[in-house]
Amino acid sequence: MTGSTGWLLLLLAIVLELTGTIMMRMSDGFSRLLPSVLMFVCYGASFTMLNYAVRYMPISIAYAIWSGVGITLISIAGYYLFGERLRTASICWMVLIIVGIIGLKWSDVQ
Incomplete structure (x- = not known):
């Protein structure tokens, strides 16, 4: 297996987590079966x-990227799919999350 295998698996994990969270919202408190x-x-x-x-x-x-990217993507999905508010302050905090993830990854390389 190549070094990109982990990144591909992580990307798939993020997409599945995002989809699961969207389904959570769509389940309407477990009142919709599918x-x-x-x-x-x-x-x-x-x-x-x-x-x-x-x-x-x-x-x-892996966990920092999975959770941080998931938080950011579900916030954006909530805005576009469900009409949820996305305040400027929220966007700033999401940028800080992404910067923190990049810093964590960068410090691992050093």
Whole structure:
């Protein structure tokens, strides 16, 4: 397996986590069966892919990227898909999350 395998698995874990969180919103408090089931499937698959990704990279890096990118993407998805507010302050904090992730990754390389 190549070094990019971990990154591909991590990307898949992030996409599945994002999809699971969107399904959570669409499940309407577990009142809609299909989104509820898909939420659990996506979250389970996301954790599985994250578990495989940490075979190829430090867990601190993988988890920081998975959670930070997930937070940022679901905030953006909430704005576009569900009409949720995205305040300027929220955008600033998300930028800080991304900068922190980049810094964590950069410090791992050094």
